[in-house]
Amino acid sequence: MTSAPADQHRWERAAALGFGETEPVDPWSTEQIEGLGRQAWVVEDRDTIVGTSADLTWQLTLPGGTTTPVGAVIAVTTRASHRRRGVLTALMGAQLGAMTAGGIAAAVLTASEGTIYGRFGFGVATSQHQLVAPTGRHGLDHVPLGRIDLDEASVFRDEIVAFRRRVEGQRPGTLSRPELWWDHLVLGERRSFEGGGPQFVSLHRDADGSVDGYALWRLEGEWGQRTVVVRDLHTVDPQVELALFRHCAEIDLSSSVRWDTAPADSPIPAATADPRKCHIVGIRDQLWLCPLDPAGLLAARTYSAPLDLTLRVEGGASGWSAPTVTVRLRSRPGEPAEVIVLDQSSSDAPGTPSAGRSREAAPPSAPGPTASSESIASTQPGGPHVPDLTCDRATLGMAILGTTPWRTLAAAGRAHVTNPDVLSILDAAFASHPAPNSQDYF
Ligand SMILES: CC(C)(COP(=O)(O)OP(=O)(O)OC[C@H]1O[C@@H](n2cnc3c(N)ncnc32)[C@H](O)[C@@H]1OP(=O)(O)O)[C@@H](O)C(=O)NCCC(=O)NCCS
Numbered sequence: 001m002t003s004a005p006a007d008q009h010r011w012e013r014a015a016a017l018g019f020g021e022t023e024p025v026d027p028w029s030t031e032q033i034e035g036l037g038r039q040a041w042v043v044e045d046r047d048t049i050v051g052t053s054a055d056l057t058w059q060l061t062l063p064g065g066t067t068t069p070v071g072a073v074i075a076v077t078t079r080a081s082h083r084r085r086g087v088l089t090a091l092m093g094a095q096l097g098a099m100t101a102g103g104i105a106a107a108v109l110t111a112s113e114g115t116i117y118g119r120f121g122f123g124v125a126t127s128q129h130q131l132v133a134p135t136g137r138h139g140l141d142h143v144p145l146g147r148i149d150l151d152e153a154s155v156f157r158d159e160i161v162a163f164r165r166r167v168e169g170q171r172p173g174t175l176s177r178p179e180l181w182w183d184h185l186v187l188g189e190r191r192s193f194e195g196g197g198p199q200f201v202s203l204h205r206d207a208d209g210s211v212d213g214y215a216l217w218r219l220e221g222e223w224g225q226r227t228v229v230v231r232d233l234h235t236v237d238p239q240v241e242l243a244l245f246r247h248c249a250e251i252d253l254s255s256s257v258r259w260d261t262a263p264a265d266s267p268i269p270a271a272t273a274d275p276r277k278c279h280i281v282g283i284r285d286q287l288w289l290c291p292l293d294p295a296g297l298l299a300a301r302t303y304s305a306p307l308d309l310t311l312r313v314e315g316g317a318s319g320w321s322a323p324t325v326t327v328r329l330r331s332r333p334g335e336p337a338e339v340i341v342l343d344q345s346s347s348d349a350p351g352t353p354s355a356g357r358s359r360e361a362a363p364p365s366a367p368g369p370t371a372s373s374e375s376i377a378s379t380q381p382g383g384p385h386v387p388d389l390t391c392d393r394a395t396l397g398m399a400i401l402g403t404t405p406w407r408t409l410a411a412a413g414r415a416h417v418t419n420p421d422v423l424s425i426l427d428a429a430f431a432s433h434p435a436p437n438s439q440d441y442f
Contacts, residue, residue, distance in 0.1 A: 008033065011040050014049035018077020026185060035180050041095055043078075043087045050079040051087035053095055059176040060108060060289075063402050063432040064302030064334070065169045070289075071099040072175065073109040074442050076116075092120045093319035096292060100320075105296040106397075108175070108289050110441050117288055121317035123397030124404070125289035126173040126438040130282040131262040131269065135228070135254050139273025140246040143239065146204050146212075148247055153187050153199040153216060160201055163211045163234065170236050171263070172301075172401045173287055173436035185442070186216070186232070199231065202247055204240050213240035215248055223253075230259035232439050238267045249278075261286065263437035264403075287438040289397040290317075294325045297400060299339040303331040305428035312387035313396050315345065326387055331429065342385055388422045391415040402432030 012024040019025075028036075036056055043051030053076045059067040073095065078087040099107055108125070111117055149156070161182050168174045177186065187199065197218045204213040213235025219226045228248050235241050245268045249257045262268065262280070272278040291297045294313040308330045315322035324345045331337035389406070391399075395414040398404040406426040409415040417423060 008040075010049055011042060011052055011054075014042070014079070015052040015075045015077050017079055018052060018075075026188070028184065032180050032184065036178060038074075039098075040075075041091050043082075043090055045082060048079070050082040051091050052077045053091040055095055055099065055107070056178075057104065058108075058178070059168075060106070061169050061172050061174040062301035062400075063172045063304075063430075063436075066300055066302065067169060067176070068105050068297065068300040070175075071095070071104045071107040071292075072442055073107055076109070088116070089319040096120065096290065096317075096320045096322075100292045103293070103296075105293045105300060106289050106291050106400075108287055111285065111288055114285060117290075118394050119318040120320070121290040121322055121393035121397070122288040123290075123394035123399075124285040124287075125397050125401050126287040126403055126436045127264065127283050128261040128286040128438075129264055129266065129280045130284070131259045131266065131278070132256065132281045133249055133272070133278035134256050135249050135251065136277075138246070138249055138278055140242060140249075140271060143242045143246050143271070145243050145247060146206065146240070147209070148243075149203040149205065150200060153201045156201040156203050156214070157182070157187060159203060159211050160214050160216065160232075160234075163214060164232075167234060167236050171434055171437050172432050173403075173438040175287075175438060175440050177440070181442075202244060204235065204244055204247075212237055213244055215244045217248060219254060224255075226254040228254050228257040230257065233259060233262075234439070242267060242271050261437070261439040263435045265433070265435040287440075289400065291393050291396045291400065292322075294393070294396055295327050295339045295341050297396075298327060298329055299337050301337070301400070302334055303337060303429040304333055304431050304433070305425070306332050307425055307429040309388040309422060309425065310342065310385060312390040314390065314392045317393055321346075322393060326385060386418060388419070389415055389417050389426065399426075399430055401436040402430050403436050406430065 008030055012027060016022065016024045038054050038056055040054040041052070042049045054074050055071045056074065057069050058072045060070040061067050076088065076091065096107055109117065109122065161179065164177065168176055197220065199216055199218045202215045203211055206212045215230050216232040217228050217230045220229045221227050228251050230248055233241065233244055235244065269275065269279050291313065310326065310328050312324065312326045315324040325341060326343040328340040328342055329337060391409065391414060395409055399406055399409060406415055407423045410417060410423055
């Protein structure tokens with residue numbers, strides 16, 4: 001049922017139909033597709049493509065500044081005539097299965113609707129904070145503006161690409177952006193779901209003239225009431241973040257400024273004079289993450305506090321054979337974690353409880369830096385292991401970058417602990433500074 005399409009144009013057109021268009025909005029050339037290494041998937045009914053999906057391998061920054069390869073899922077569609085017949089389920093099963101076999105620790109995506117992907121094991125790994133303010137001074141006159149160079153985006157293309165690449169490892173949740181992606185979807189016309197229109201870059205430089213931050217923005221709305229829409233704002237210096245916000249909030253001939261993807265720890269709302277004028281008006285899901293190899297993923301990040309606990313991550317995701325994995329996670333702050341696979345069931349049918357499954361030693365699946373495998377019999381002779389925490393894959397996806405505290409997940413009924421003290425230990429260890437943030441739509 002599922003295979004790579006032979007004809008690229010057919011796939012592009014089918015994906016366009018799924019999004020309610022007759023032709024691709026942002027068509028890619030064959031060379032671009034090859035350059036990106038895009039793997040495409042289809043479901044066909046006779047000669048008609050009725051389902052599409054694709055994935056690209058990118059790097060995701062984890063807490064501690066390490067990166068891990070992730071499969072970025074794009075262009076998921078089912079033709080309207082074939083909805084709710086399991087087409088998406090078949091696509092997800094094939095795609096996530098292939099990524100797992102390829103040793104990818106996690107799949108990521110941005111979702112058109114919040115109800116689609118939880119069943120497949122995806123959880124909200126980063127949230128976007130929508131910051132809105134009227135244009136004006138906001139009591140930020142004391143914030144030095146530094147030197148700001150402003151021009152249309154293409155003028156500073158190389159400088160912003162190089163700067164973002166330099167700081168990608170400093171904020172968990174950041175995805176590496178291939179150059180082709182920059183040119184096509186960030187700096188290209190991007191008329192699909194970001195509104196289009198010319199884009200500008202305000203480049204902030206330090207005293208030596210080196211770039212230390214930038215805002216990529218465009219103007220939206222009617223003349224006289226336009227909004228400065230910030231698409232990207234990257235810096236590692238909070239003073240530069242304030243300076244760039246001050247700059248964007250003082251652009252003439254506009255009445256408001258909006259940044260949809262501000263990080264949770266942005267200093268802007270706290271620095272401005274009137275909390276009713278500049279504030280977060282909404283928080284919503286941004287990056288969704290499905291842990292394909294929980295042990296490898298847990299081993300790839302570092303932790304903020306010591307921990308030595310046993311975690312069980314249940315399978316039971318719809319459409320693909322996600323095994324239930326029990327691991328012992330040991331870590332000291334700033335050091336690579338040690339993750340020992342205690343138990344791994346071969347696969348679970350949806351909703352099947354994991355208790356009583358095979359307790360054979362399991363090979364580490366695509367181990368992270370220090371993930372290793374060990375028979376449970378060697379650590380717990382004669383009895384099933386009782387994990388300190390049990391959750392499903394989507395819940396681990398919500399916690400892995402430090403976005404949602406384990407205490408919140410337990411209160412929500414998504415994580416189960418044997419002892420409530422475990423939650424304080426986990427929350428101290430999983431907390432991430434800076435806060436996770438992703439500013440990509442795909
Ligand atoms: C989202 C979409 C791909 C789902 O495809 P589909 O082939 O109908 O999904 P499936 O038949 O495999 O559905 C699997 C399950 O998910 C549920 N589901 C799927 N899409 C859903 C949605 N949008 N809202 C609520 N539930 C949904 C189905 O009801 C089904 O549940 P069930 O097994 O309990 O009945 C399809 O609706 C679509 O193409 N939408 C427009 C494009 C889009 O939004 N793509 C997603 C981009 S991120």
